[in-house]
Amino acid sequence: MVNVIGLGYIGLPTALMLASHGVEVVGTDYNAGLVKTLESGHTTFKEDGLDDLFAAAVKAGIRFTTEYQVTDTYIVSVPTPYDDFSKKVDPCYVVAAVNSVLDVAPKGAVVVIESTVSPGTIDKYVRPAVEEKGLKTGEDVHLVHAPERIIPGNMVYELLHNNRTIGADEREVGERVKELYSSFCQGEIVVTGIRTAEMTKVVENTFRAVNIAFANELAKICRHDGMDVYEIIRICNMHPRVNILQPGPGVGGHCISVDPWFLVGDYPSLATVIGESMKVNDGMPDFVLERIYDIMKENGVTDISRVGLYGLTYKENVDDMRQSPTLQLLDSQARHLAEGLKVYDPFVTRDVVKNQYHDLDAFLRCVDIVVVMVGHDEIKKNQSLLEGKIVFDTRNVITLPGVYHI
Ligand SMILES: NC(=O)c1ccc[n+]([C@@H]2O[C@H](COP(=O)([O-])OP(=O)(O)OC[C@H]3O[C@@H](n4cnc5c(N)ncnc54)[C@H](O)[C@@H]3O)[C@@H](O)[C@H]2O)c1
Numbered sequence: 001m002v003n004v005i006g007l008g009y010i011g012l013p014t015a016l017m018l019a020s021h022g023v024e025v026v027g028t029d030y031n032a033g034l035v036k037t038l039e040s041g042h043t044t045f046k047e048d049g050l051d052d053l054f055a056a057a058v059k060a061g062i063r064f065t066t067e068y069q070v071t072d073t074y075i076v077s078v079p080t081p082y083d084d085f086s087k088k089v090d091p092c093y094v095v096a097a098v099n100s101v102l103d104v105a106p107k108g109a110v111v112v113i114e115s116t117v118s119p120g121t122i123d124k125y126v127r128p129a130v131e132e133k134g135l136k137t138g139e140d141v142h143l144v145h146a147p148e149r150i151i152p153g154n155m156v157y158e159l160l161h162n163n164r165t166i167g168a169d170e171r172e173v174g175e176r177v178k179e180l181y182s183s184f185c186q187g188e189i190v191v192t193g194i195r196t197a198e199m200t201k202v203v204e205n206t207f208r209a210v211n212i213a214f215a216n217e218l219a220k221i222c223r224h225d226g227m228d229v230y231e232i233i234r235i236c237n238m239h240p241r242v243n244i245l246q247p248g249p250g251v252g253g254h255c256i257s258v259d260p261w262f263l264v265g266d267y268p269s270l271a272t273v274i275g276e277s278m279k280v281n282d283g284m285p286d287f288v289l290e291r292i293y294d295i296m297k298e299n300g301v302t303d304i305s306r307v308g309l310y311g312l313t314y315k316e317n318v319d320d321m322r323q324s325p326t327l328q329l330l331d332s333q334a335r336h337l338a339e340g341l342k343v344y345d346p347f348v349t350r351d352v353v354k355n356q357y358h359d360l361d362a363f364l365r366c367v368d369i370v371v372v373m374v375g376h377d378e379i380k381k382n383q384s385l386l387e388g389k390i391v392f393d394t395r396n397v398i399t400l401p402g403v404y405h406i
Pocket of ligand 1: 097100115
């Protein structure tokens with residue numbers, strides 16, 4: 001039996017995937033409300049294919065609880081934020097979860113850490129936690145790191161098809177965990193060491209962050225001198241060895257906006273390109289706010305409350321708002337003491353910010369300028385609703401004439 005610890009964006013689909021592929025699974029989360037929702041037959045977030053997967057897993061007998069189980073295999077999928085000051089990974093959730101596992105785990109149990117951690121975290125924080133309990137790794141408990149790389153919006157497909165990395169002290173334990181993931185994973189599964197697995201996951205997200213920062217910086221340069229960044233990127237990408245990403249209003253989510261900071265925190269004098277890239281990305285919401293003020297001026301709009309932000313989530317067609325550019329922009333606006341922007345997102349049904357609307361028509365009626373912060377299908381497919389408005393499209397998804405860009 002596998003006990004999956006942490007039933008959030010990563011732990012829940014992983015638990016469901018294992019259960020629906022013949023593995024006995026119990027999902028544990030210390031959030032009693034979340035467990036209650038799952039027990040009552042409902043998923044806790046929106047994701048393509050998740051409800052069907054949930055139904056299959058329930059049929060196969062998955063259980064949800066707040067209790068840690070006595071079993072031979074644990075998968076830990078709890079948050080790993082960065083420390084605001086040092087930018088280093090904050091391992092407190094992982095260490096707390098491993099400690100709770102060790103309180104019940106029988107001798108020889110395998111503890112798989114799926115949470116993203118910076119290289120060396122397991123050596124520095126998890127092994128000592130094991131030793132403090134008088135236990136020995138490799139004998140009493142086997143540590144494994146199997147970082148998750150799926151993307152919200154396409155999680156179910158990617159769980160099935162992505163390649164995976166398993167880092168283990170002992171090859172044989174790594175192979176056993178590989179077999180477990182092979183129950184559903186059709187991608188290639190590489191078994192390697194723990195530190196290599198830690199580093200590869202962080203490097204993958206850092207690669208994305210640096211490349212997004214490059215596109216964002218190009219957008220700023222082009223804006224400064226009136227050049228069309230999208231046309232320039234399009235032509236450059238016709239070169240066989242160039243593949244520039246698209247600029248945007250910033251980077252959010254629990255991965256690309258977080259993980260590269262781990263390297264900056266751990267290697268401040270070495271990770272300089274990475275650090276500067278993160279600053280460029282984190283500066284984009286401010287850049288968008290400045291553009292909003294310029295567009296207001298150009299169009300004679302003097303009241304910020306006549307401007308509406310379309311989209312609160314960090315990317316299109318998901319409900320995850322963590323570190324979203326819109327939230328960063330609203331924070332920045334509050335710091336400038338110029339609150340008043342209106343906000344709407346079809347995926348965010350509860351009230352999370354001031355001046356939030358839950359009806360698109362009502363939102364559009366109240367604003368003159370619409371800033372498209374997220375390219376949800378809803379707006380892409382209903383662009384005519386924006387006719388007559390001043391549109392600032394930060395995602396380059398609106399094809400109406402006269403649209404402003406980043
Ligand atoms: N969200 C993503 O897109 C994504 C993608 C790849 C990797 N990751 C990584 O996966 C890890 C988990 O991220 P997430 O997005 O699923 O986080 P999340 O916040 O959605 O879920 C974490 C869950 O863990 C629970 N939890 C925390 N500590 C616990 C404990 N001690 N015992 C039991 N439950 C506990 C929380 O209640 C929460 O439900 C992070 O390290 C993240 O970096 C996330």
